[in-house]
Amino acid sequence: MFDFKVVTDWIDTLLRVQLGLPNFWTLAIEFILVGVAFLAAYAVLALILIYVERKICAFFQCRIGPNRVGKWGILQSIADMIKILLKEIISIDRSDKVLFVLAPFFVIMGSILTFAALPFGKGLHAIDFNIGVFYLIAVSSLGIIGILLAGWSSNNKYTLIGAMRSGAQLVSYELSAALALMTVVVFAGTMQLSQIVEKQAEVWNIFNGIAAIPAFIAFVIYLIAGHAETNRGPFDLPEAESELTAGYHTEYSGITFGFYYLAEYMNMFIVAAIATTVFLGGWQPLHISGWEGFNQVMDYIPSVVWFFGKTAVCIFFALWVRWTFPRLRIDQLLKFEWKILMPISLINLLLMALVVTLL
Amino acid sequence: MDNSIIKKKILSVVPDAIIEETQFITATIPSDKLREVALCLKNDKELQFDYLQDLIGMDWGETLGVIYNLFSTSNNQQQVVLKTSTTNKENPELHTVSDIWNSATLYEREVYDFFGIKFINHPGLRRLFLRADWNGYPLRKDYDTDAKKNPIPKRNQTIEDMETTETLTLTNEGVVGGSFQLFDDKEYIVNMGPQHPATHGVLHLRVSLEGETVKKIDPNFGYIHRGIEKMCEGYTYPQILHLTDRLDYLSGTINRHAVCLCVEKAIGLEVPERAHYIRTILDELTRIASHLLGWGCMCMDMGSITAFVYGMRDREKIMDIFEESGGGRLMCNYSVIGGVSHDIHPNFIQRIRDFIPYMRKMLKEYHILFTENPIARGRMNDIGYLTTEQAISYGVTGPSGRASGWMNDVRKLAPYAAYDKIKFEPMMRTEGGTFERYIVRLDEVEESLKMLEQLIDKMPEGEYCAKTKAIIKIPEGEYFQRVENARGDFGVYISSKGDKNPYRVKFRSPCMTLVSALSPITCGEKIADLVMIGASLDYVIPCIDR
Numbered sequence: 001m002f003d004f005k006v007v008t009d010w011i012d013t014l015l016r017v018q019l020g021l022p023n024f025w026t027l028a029i030e031f032i033l034v035g036v037a038f039l040a041a042y043a044v045l046a047l048i049l050i051y052v053e054r055k056i057c058a059f060f061q062c063r064i065g066p067n068r069v070g071k072w073g074i075l076q077s078i079a080d081m082i083k084i085l086l087k088e089i090i091s092i093d094r095s096d097k098v099l100f101v102l103a104p105f106f107v108i109m110g111s112i113l114t115f116a117a118l119p120f121g122k123g124l125h126a127i128d129f130n131i132g133v134f135y136l137i138a139v140s141s142l143g144i145i146g147i148l149l150a151g152w153s154s155n156n157k158y159t160l161i162g163a164m165r166s167g168a169q170l171v172s173y174e175l176s177a178a179l180a181l182m183t184v185v186v187f188a189g190t191m192q193l194s195q196i197v198e199k200q201a202e203v204w205n206i207f208n209g210i211a212a213i214p215a216f217i218a219f220v221i222y223l224i225a226g227h228a229e230t231n232r233g234p235f236d237l238p239e240a241e242s243e244l245t246a247g248y249h250t251e252y253s254g255i256t257f258g259f260y261y262l263a264e265y266m267n268m269f270i271v272a273a274i275a276t277t278v279f280l281g282g283w284q285p286l287h288i289s290g291w292e293g294f295n296q297v298m299d300y301i302p303s304v305v306w307f308f309g310k311t312a313v314c315i316f317f318a319l320w321v322r323w324t325f326p327r328l329r330i331d332q333l334l335k336f337e338w339k340i341l342m343p344i345s346l347i348n349l350l351l352m353a354l355v356v357t358l359l
Numbered sequence: 360m361d362n363s364i365i366k367k368k369i370l371s372v373v374p375d376a377i378i379e380e381t382q383f384i385t386a387t388i389p390s391d392k393l394r395e396v397a398l399c400l401k402n403d404k405e406l407q408f409d410y411l412q413d414l415i416g417m418d419w420g421e422t423l424g425v426i427y428n429l430f431s432t433s434n435n436q437q438q439v440v441l442k443t444s445t446t447n448k449e450n451p452e453l454h455t456v457s458d459i460w461n462s463a464t465l466y467e468r469e470v471y472d473f474f475g476i477k478f479i480n481h482p483g484l485r486r487l488f489l490r491a492d493w494n495g496y497p498l499r500k501d502y503d504t505d506a507k508k509n510p511i512p513k514r515n516q517t518i519e520d521m522e523t524t525e526t527l528t529l530t531n532e533g534v535v536g537g538s539f540q541l542f543d544d545k546e547y548i549v550n551m552g553p554q555h556p557a558t559h560g561v562l563h564l565r566v567s568l569e570g571e572t573v574k575k576i577d578p579n580f581g582y583i584h585r586g587i588e589k590m591c592e593g594y595t596y597p598q599i600l601h602l603t604d605r606l607d608y609l610s611g612t613i614n615r616h617a618v619c620l621c622v623e624k625a626i627g628l629e630v631p632e633r634a635h636y637i638r639t640i641l642d643e644l645t646r647i648a649s650h651l652l653g654w655g656c657m658c659m660d661m662g663s664i665t666a667f668v669y670g671m672r673d674r675e676k677i678m679d680i681f682e683e684s685g686g687g688r689l690m691c692n693y694s695v696i697g698g699v700s701h702d703i704h705p706n707f708i709q710r711i712r713d714f715i716p717y718m719r720k721m722l723k724e725y726h727i728l729f730t731e732n733p734i735a736r737g738r739m740n741d742i743g744y745l746t747t748e749q750a751i752s753y754g755v756t757g758p759s760g761r762a763s764g765w766m767n768d769v770r771k772l773a774p775y776a777a778y779d780k781i782k783f784e785p786m787m788r789t790e791g792g793t794f795e796r797y798i799v800r801l802d803e804v805e806e807s808l809k810m811l812e813q814l815i816d817k818m819p820e821g822e823y824c825a826k827t828k829a830i831i832k833i834p835e836g837e838y839f840q841r842v843e844n845a846r847g848d849f850g851v852y853i854s855s856k857g858d859k860n861p862y863r864v865k866f867r868s869p870c871m872t873l874v875s876a877l878s879p880i881t882c883g884e885k886i887a888d889l890v891m892i893g894a895s896l897d898y899v900i901p902c903i904d905r
Contacts, residue, residue: 061668157549161571161886233662234734243890245556324728326735327662329887330571 004123049265050077060323087254099153104259106146113139121304132193144170154251162247166238172337173228179345180222197282204281214352219279226271234325272314283307383438413867414466416474455481462754473498488581557890560900576878584904591864604690607902609649610844621840621851625833631822634698639777643807648677649845650800657894698824739794743892754872757847762799763791769843781813796895870898
């Protein structure tokens with residue numbers, strides 16, 4: 001399997017040895033390269049996701065979807081991006097200007113920081129903390145500050161209701177999501193993402209013998225809770241368009257609205273990617289013990305393809321749910337979390353601890 | 360029970376009432392005695408006139424007055440029409456009946472708006488459609504239509520005029536004017552609409568919230584009021600037909616049918632059998648189309664956009680049938696006085712034959728996709744209950760009323776066109792919750808498909824339109840006609856002085872009463888439920904803002 005470490009090492013030696021740059025400048029150039037790569041990947045992935053969502057949604061609804069700009073409408077989201085960049089940013093009278101401008105940056109920062117810590121392939125991992133899972137949980141909840149600020153600073157009653165809903169929802173579902181991830185941390189014995197992935201080389205967590213039972217339960221809970229965290233249907237209450245017009249981002253326009261839009265899609269990707277990393281073996285290929293030939297064939301498929309393939313499956317699942325189910329009501333939503341998901345996650349964590357001690 | 364008992368009872372309360380007898384009793388009551396008669400009709404064990412179908416303001420030239428069109432839901436749909444008037448045109452005052460029939464609350468505000476009649480003891484008498492600072496009362500015969508009287512404001516204005524409302528209270532010292540505030544200064548008021556994705560038109564709901572919970576709702580109408588009733592007074596009867604499509608645009612065909620029936624009844628025109636069948640088929644197709652849209656919108660209001668698209672997709676098939684035969688899609692302009700404007704397209708029958716099994720299959724899919732969905736059921740169950748008594752008192756007719764156990768299907772109660780020649784059952788539920796209102800609509804689609812099957816089998820050959828005179832003049836008198844449109848009891852009232860134009864036309868909007876019932880069943884629920892309960896009542900705003 002191709003290791004991306006070859007590429008990164010080559011760049012490093014190129015800068016240090018061939019060009020003879022001092023340590024400071026090497027790192028500075030490398031940081032800039034990584035940053036640019038991430039920003040580009042972030043934007044491109046979001047554009048692809050927007051197109052994919054529109055197309056898949058159209059197929060669910062027996063429509064054709066975008067089909068005018070480019071072949072099969074592929075260029076549609078690029079056209080939309082250009083449009084949104086050119087649009088006027090409308091400033092609201094009697095809004096809290098500073099917070100109003102600041103809010104979308106919190107949202108986008110939260111999702112970029114999470115995005116940057118993901119292992120995309122073998123050796124394609126920008127920063128590998130030893131507390132990787134903890135970092136993901138912590139950073140991904142930064143976005144809620146942006147949402148609350150947006151709701152408050154817009155000086156609009158709908159946005160305020162949307163922000164309050166969002167706050168209640170995120171605080172609640174964060175618990176389940178974190179507990180679900182903790183279940184795997186207990187099993188893997190580490191919070192480092194690279195090691196969690198490494199340990200799934202032989203068999204993915206959700207297929208791993210007796211531990212598969214709590215791992216699978218945790219996987220399902222994580223998908224539900226993660227889905228709720230990203231504010232997408234059936235949990236899209238903060239922006240329930242039939243009640244709250246557009247919820248917390250009602251007053252945003254132009255690129256500031258675009259930030260929310262990007263962040264929403266990327267959060268969907270991030271949730272799917274974390275689920276892939278933690279439960280579905282990350283970039284590890286599918287191995288079945290004993291089937292040597294099969295395993296070797298699987299190894300020929302590049303790790304990046306595995307990672308994005310698995311993530312795509314999770315995303316498709318999310319889209320499927322979104323375009324099938326109606327929206328929950330706020331009290332039902334919170335009841336579902338506190339009375340059903342939370343107890344199950346706690347018991348599941350206990351179950352996993354039991355499994356680990358027995359093994 | 361025959362009319363003589365009613366007559367006796369009315370005369371025993373008011374000896375000087377003037378009573379005319381046709382198919383129903385029309386009683387003219389002095390204005391000071393009206394409440395006594397109303398209470399007697401409502402509360403008398405034998406009479407029980409508990410359904411105020413319509414309240415029509417009138418300007419008879421010398422006098423201003425009101426016509427009350429009453430029905431008894433328990434007594435075989437007996438009808439009584441009460442009339443009362445006042446000669447004081449400067450400051451006309453009548454007594455309210457809004458405490459007797461809840462539906463009168465909005466009706467009386469409408470009459471106040473258009474005729475300036477003040478109703479003593481009305482709980483919140485203010486203009487319903489027009490701005491509070493409007494000059495004149497438009498439906499009065501002496502109204503000055505000069506645009507300079509009511510210039511269009513060119514600057515933004517606050518909506519503070521909505522906050523307070525004038526009242527007239529009857530005390531020992533006589534009638535005392537007063538005012539009260541609708542909302543406290545401390546209340547958290549959200550303006551839902553007039554521009555809002557979930558109001559299905561330009562309805563403006565002022566909602567007082569406590570957290571997510573709805574405390575009070577104040578509906579405001581009039582954002583697309585076009586003065587159709589006033590326009591009708593200047594139009595000939597065939598011209599009026601075109602305006603009726605624009606009332607409840609989703610059941611335009613049925614509204615048009617109602618006016619045709621009313622005019623035909625007035626001039627004693629015999630309509631060919633084939634025309635009756637064609638009109639009935641159109642009515643049922645319209646009903647299906649309307650229910651599909653209503654279903655889709657309700658699903659969309661709960662966040663299920665896919666269901667909405669499904670509803671629109673299947674509605675499209677009906678639109679195609681309309682387009683082929685009538686020429687129009689939403690407003691097919693097909694019924695005319697005397698029949699239909701031209702014969703059906705050769706494909707018409709076959710298209711419907713194809714549509715029936717298709718729709719049945721799709722209904723099953725709807726049930727799988729949405730009705731059986733646990734989230735959808737969780738949202739709809741145990742919410743927004745409307746009791747039978749409330750439904751009757753608020754005049755909630757149509758599928759919404761039937762979901763509350765009130766059999767109010769005009770097609771059965773007073774059959775018109777070809778409805779007496781086919782077998783069908785009015786779809787009923789008794790619980791009156793949101794889910795019942797939802798499911799009654801889908802049941803009705805299924806029942807309408809059965810009706811369509813019978814209708815296309817029985818469709819006779821022959822003429823499709825009776826010959827009418829070039830200029831249609833209705834003999835002097837008053838004519839009522841009710842039909843069941845997709846939202847309920849749609850009524851037409853035509854008062855004629857023998858001209859080619861009517862003297863007064865009133866359309867009974869089933870949607871206005873639906874909105875009036877929104878407040879009692881939604882208060883205490885969540886804001887998300889307000890949207891959904893509203894969608895389950897399925898009102899259309901142009902029907903309210905006539």
